[in-house]
Amino acid sequence: MKILKLQNQVEKLIIDVVSELTSDWDLDDVRIAADTLLCADAGFESLDIVQLVVLIEKNLNNPGIPFEQLFMQDGSYMDDVTISQLAAFIVSKTTS
Numbered sequence: 001m002k003i004l005k006l007q008n009q010v011e012k013l014i015i016d017v018v019s020e021l022t023s024d025w026d027l028d029d030v031r032i033a034a035d036t037l038l039c040a041d042a043g044f045e046s047l048d049i050v051q052l053v054v055l056i057e058k059n060l061n062n063p064g065i066p067f068e069q070l071f072m073q074d075g076s077y078m079d080d081v082t083i084s085q086l087a088a089f090i091v092s093k094t095t096s
Contacts, residue, residue: 003091010060011087017055018042018083034084046077056090065093 011034019032022042030041038044044052049071057063070089071078081089 003095006095007087007091010090011083013059014052014056014083014087014090017052017059021048021051021055032083034082034087036083037080038083038086039080060090060094062094065090069093 015032015034015036018036018038022030022032025043027041027043030036032042036042038049038052053065053067057065067089070081070086
């Protein structure tokens with residue numbers, strides 16, 4: 001239960017950060033939510049992911065989260081991740 005509450009808090013933080021980063025982008029009324037795909041839905045590119053990671057670490061006051069474990073799989077970049085997947089990854093790496 002505690003982990004689920006933490007994941008919900010991290011999801012909200014990510015939604016806020018993604019909304020801020022994309023506020024002046026033309027997203028054709030895309031709703032930023034837990035199931036939003038960062039690339040396909042929100043239009044993120046690699047530099048945007050880097051900005052997102054930096055802002056998440058800053059907001060969580062937790063530098064050094066190994067995001068490469070999420071975004072790189074078998075030596076290739078992941079196609080896309082949802083905000084929920086990103087939140088679950090962060091919680092798994094910060095609570096273990």
